[in-house]
Amino acid sequence: MYKNFQNFLQNELSEIHNAGLWKNEREITSAQFSEIDVKDVETQRASSLLNFCANNYLGLSNHPRLIAAAKKAMDTHGYGMSSVRFICGTQDLHKELEREISIFFGTEDAILYAACFDANGGVFEPLLSENDAIISDALNHASIIDGVRLCKAQRFRYANADMQDLENQLIAAKNCRFKLIVTDGVFSMDGNVCPLDKIYALSEKYGAMVMVDESHSAGVAGKTGRGVTELHNLRGKIEIITGTLGKSFGGAVGGFTTGKKEIIDLLRQRSRPYLFSNSIPPMIAAAGIETFKILAENNDLQNKLHQNTEYFINKMLASGFDIKPTQSAICAVMLYDAVLSQKMAAELQNEGIYVTGFYYPVVPKGQARIRVQLSAAHTQEHLDKCVAAFVKTGKSLGVI
Numbered sequence: 001m002y003k004n005f006q007n008f009l010q011n012e013l014s015e016i017h018n019a020g021l022w023k024n025e026r027e028i029t030s031a032q033f034s035e036i037d038v039k040d041v042e043t044q045r046a047s048s049l050l051n052f053c054a055n056n057y058l059g060l061s062n063h064p065r066l067i068a069a070a071k072k073a074m075d076t077h078g079y080g081m082s083s084v085r086f087i088c089g090t091q092d093l094h095k096e097l098e099r100e101i102s103i104f105f106g107t108e109d110a111i112l113y114a115a116c117f118d119a120n121g122g123v124f125e126p127l128l129s130e131n132d133a134i135i136s137d138a139l140n141h142a143s144i145i146d147g148v149r150l151c152k153a154q155r156f157r158y159a160n161a162d163m164q165d166l167e168n169q170l171i172a173a174k175n176c177r178f179k180l181i182v183t184d185g186v187f188s189m190d191g192n193v194c195p196l197d198k199i200y201a202l203s204e205k206y207g208a209m210v211m212v213d214e215s216h217s218a219g220v221a222g223k224t225g226r227g228v229t230e231l232h233n234l235r236g237k238i239e240i241i242t243g244t245l246g247k248s249f250g251g252a253v254g255g256f257t258t259g260k261k262e263i264i265d266l267l268r269q270r271s272r273p274y275l276f277s278n279s280i281p282p283m284i285a286a287a288g289i290e291t292f293k294i295l296a297e298n299n300d301l302q303n304k305l306h307q308n309t310e311y312f313i314n315k316m317l318a319s320g321f322d323i324k325p326t327q328s329a330i331c332a333v334m335l336y337d338a339v340l341s342q343k344m345a346a347e348l349q350n351e352g353i354y355v356t357g358f359y360y361p362v363v364p365k366g367q368a369r370i371r372v373q374l375s376a377a378h379t380q381e382h383l384d385k386c387v388a389a390f391v392k393t394g395k396s397l398g399v400i
């Protein structure tokens with residue numbers, strides 16, 4: 001039987017190859033940081049690169065205090081939980097991390113998941129049904145799209161950050177019992193922040209609730225990095241926030257939903273990825289708690305990230321590059337041409353800069369770019385080297 005299926009799979013695989021869409025995984029032999037050792041695919045030799053494509057916004061992925069907290073928790077709380085939360089998989093550490101998350105976001109309670117993919121996958125179905133409406137930004141993360149698919153609520157979609165279209169959809173959904181507007185906090189391809197102030201105003205006008213996925217915005221957006229609810233002065237006003245521990249907050253694994261108490265209470269009773277999937281390990285919970293302790297002490301990491309982002313963007317603009325307006329730590333260097341984006345990313349790697357080129361279908365046709373992600377772990381020297389490499393390759397390829 002497998003023979004036929006094997007042929008089918010081989011065809012699929014070669015189609016991906018032939019379309020130039022094959023994703024290779026490059027092996028990093030060091031810890032995740034601003035400087036990493038990356039194995040060359042052909043020679044298998046590792047070379048040192050400056051990393052500008054990690055979600056390590058606050059530079060916490062390799063932070064000594066998180067590592068120490070994780071090690072200590074292994075000694076005091078063991079390695080794994082061998083249980084879901086409601087049977088025997090809840091430790092004091094899990095409850096404390098949930099408290100820290102709600103303090104950070106100014107919310108009433110929080111619930112942990114193995115990943116934000118699970119948080120988004122398990123948030124809609126227990127809360128909404130046929131009579132209700134989910135109104136979702138067209139560029140929302142795949143996990144939101146999947147979560148919405150699992151829910152019986154009626155689906156409405158609005159063009160990315162398009163408030164006129166959102167209003168049209170709210171009008172179209174006006175007869176639904178409950179309405180939930182769903183948006184990413186930061187859209188990962190352009191780095192644009194969702195217009196949460198305007199979304200909130202429309203939600204008030206049409207009697208809808210709001211959910212924001214803060215995965216790329218938590219730790220980044222807002223003066224103290226509390227996310228888009230801080231940036232738009234809406235702390236405590238948004239019903240549902242989801243997020244990840246896999247980006248700004250240490251970069252390991254784990255996700256969460258945080259917001260109104262009754263919503264979190266019902267998710268604990270009914271959310272399938274929570275009820276039927278293992279608890280996060282103690283070391284992850286402990287390092288998560290340490291993360292929020294570090295962020296509560298001062299604003300140093302967030303300030304450094306903001307300074308780095310501003311410094312880099314100003315230098316790139318002054319060098320003549322076309323940069324998408326951004327309020328996050330994502331900087332899209334627009335090249336428009338797919339082949340050029342791949343060429344330039346390859347040349348930048350030869351210059352010691354690790355960045356990724358994106359082109360259709362990851363971004364719209366004719367919108368190819370290199371995405372640069374800034375981090376608090378970058379030094380000014382790193383940023384200068386990166387800009388210099390962009391200028392050198394940009395000149396040789398006729399971009400600037």
Ligand SMILES: *Cc1c(COP(=O)(O)O)cnc(C)c1O
Nearest residue numbers: 115116117141213215244246255
């Ligand atoms: C990264 C990301 C996720 C997935 O988070 P994981 O914890 O890695 O599953 C979900 N939503 C958005 C918007 C993201 O950027």
